[in-house]
Amino acid sequence: MAPCSLSFYILAGFFILFVIFLYGPILTIGILSFQGPQGGLTFPMNGLSFYWFRDLFEQQAVGDIWGSFRRSLILGLAVIITTVVVSVLGGLAFRKRFKGSTILFYLTVTSLVIPSILVSLGVGLLFDQLGFTVRWSSSGFGAQLTWTLPFGLLIMFAV
Incomplete structure (x- = not known):
């Protein structure tokens, strides 16, 4: 296998940064959704809870x-x-x-x-x-x- 050029590694780095920029917020919201009602959309997390997921299966006041x-x-x-x-x-x-x-x-x-x-x-x-x-x-x-x-x-x- 031939060694890769410097431009390959630069482009790979840009691609990795792009993927992090694209999917990072989704991953962050997914992780932060495991906080209870006292937790917000910031780190550090305030405990671990399935509060929002349990609330999803209950009747909502806003809509069904x-x-x-x-x-x-x-x-x-x-x-x-x-x-x-x-x-x-x-x-x-x-x-x-x-x-x-x-x-x-x-x-x-x-x-x-x-x-x-x-x-x-x-x-x-x-x-x-x-x-x-x-x-x-x-x-x-x-x-x-x-x-x-x-x-x-x-x-x-x-x-």
Whole structure:
């Protein structure tokens, strides 16, 4: 095995620093979550406790975490299924040239360039302006599709 150059070690050091910068806060919060109610988000830790984890499984005054989890799971599955079906059908449609295919392709690519948060907010505003109820199963579904559908279509265009 050939020895590595100095630039390899410098780049490896930068990569390690980047990973620490990226995952360090998550790891820190994970460690500090084992404190009781008297502990904060600072070191040193004030004892060891499963207080916050036990509190997670009890009824919350703010909202129902398991209801939120169930809605998120249902919404995620619906978005996955819709993205896969529409992307596969779009990929099959683009195997042959048809009238308007170039415009449709560029609209799809443009939606990758435009920040999806703007499109998602636009979907919510459009539903509000049209008088539809803004709910997770309507505008939430549309907003999530603005994030996933362009990537699914782009992958299927390449196949």
